[in-house]
Amino acid sequence: MLTLYSYPELFGVADNNGYGLKVFAWLRLAGVPFVHEHLFDASQAPRAQLPYVTDDGVAIGDSEAILAHVRRAYGVTLDDGLTEAQRDTALMVLRLLDDLYWVMSYSRWKDEAFWPQFAAALKSQHPRLTDADLQAAQAFNAQRYHYQGIGRFAPAQAYERGLADLAVLARLVPQEGFVFGPTPTATDAAIYGFLANIHFYPIETPLKAFVSGQGNLVRHLCDIHARIQSGPAAG
Template sequence: MLTLYSYPTLFGVADNNGYGLKVYAFLKLAGMPFLHEHIFDASKAPRGQLPYIVDDGETIGDSETIIAHVKHKYAVTMDDGLSEAQRDTDFLVTRLLDDLYWVMSYSRWQDERYWKQFRDALLREHPQLTEECLIAAKEFNAKRYYFQGIGRYEPDQAMARGLADLSVLAKLIPSIGFVHRPTPTTIDAAIYGFIANIYFYDIETPLKKFVGSHENMVRHCRAIHAAVSTPA
């Protein structure tokens, strides 16, 4: 059976990282049977990054590569019939979510307004962690942010970048149904992976306030959450 390796839960979502939750939601919506292993240590993962899967002895990393593998190998039909324009939209939204990821991560690990609350939530939900290991992770992430670029922003500037990303998503998500159809497609799973990690996040960041103020985003997030939180 396919096994998904990704970060642990936080605030009631199956993975506190947008990419892992995206893959989790995709597998659930596709009706794929799989095991889910939560880990913190990504050193054995392809490129040292989570999530990854092991499928019949084959190890595959990167959320988009994982999804493409599963679609091809198991003939997942979720996106059958999408137009070229819709697939182009999916590509662009996927890249937008890549940008949003850095702001979300920054808001947790680098923005001192929210860091202590995030740290305390991790320690509370995952007592095997220590404050020392989280400080080491914070320092490691600060280097990542600096070289990626987001770490050179002031906190409000970083949040403004994320709010711009969310503003585009708010225009894309419909008031009923899902992005392309009355039923979810892969891009809905991707959006959920990130929006759920903002909406259910129990710390009042500007990102969370924005999502909570948009009924269409809340409805979409809750609809996918309900669909993927029940047994397959």
């Protein structure tokens, strides 16, 4: 049985990290049965990063490597009908989401305007987390942000970057249907993975204000959210 290991849920979203939620949504949309296990500690994961999967005793890390493995092993055809131009667009969306990730994460762990609300929410839903756990995670993330670069930005500058990413997605996602037509693809799962972790959170960051103000993005998120609430996952 395929097992997905990812960070815990929060605010009704199955994973509070965009990459793990992307994989979760994609597996549900693809109809692939899997067990979902939540972890806080990624130290034993491939590259010490979540998400990862195990399949027949083999551990596979990196969200795109996971999707590639499952496509081959389980015959997933969600993206089979895409044109070369659409595949190019899909890759550019993935890279844009990589950029958005840092701003979204910054809004939780770095920006003192929102960090207390995020920390309180984590402790409320996951009581085993201590203040020491959260302070250690905050310090770890601050180091990551510094070396990546986003941590050297003031909040207004960081959000300007994230809002530019979101504006592109708002122009890409249609009013009806999905990015490449009437059925969702991996691109829709990826967009959901990151934007659900903004829109469904009751923490009023500038990112949330933008997403929640775009009817097409909200409609897309709610559609995917409804489709993946029940599916072939065990555990």
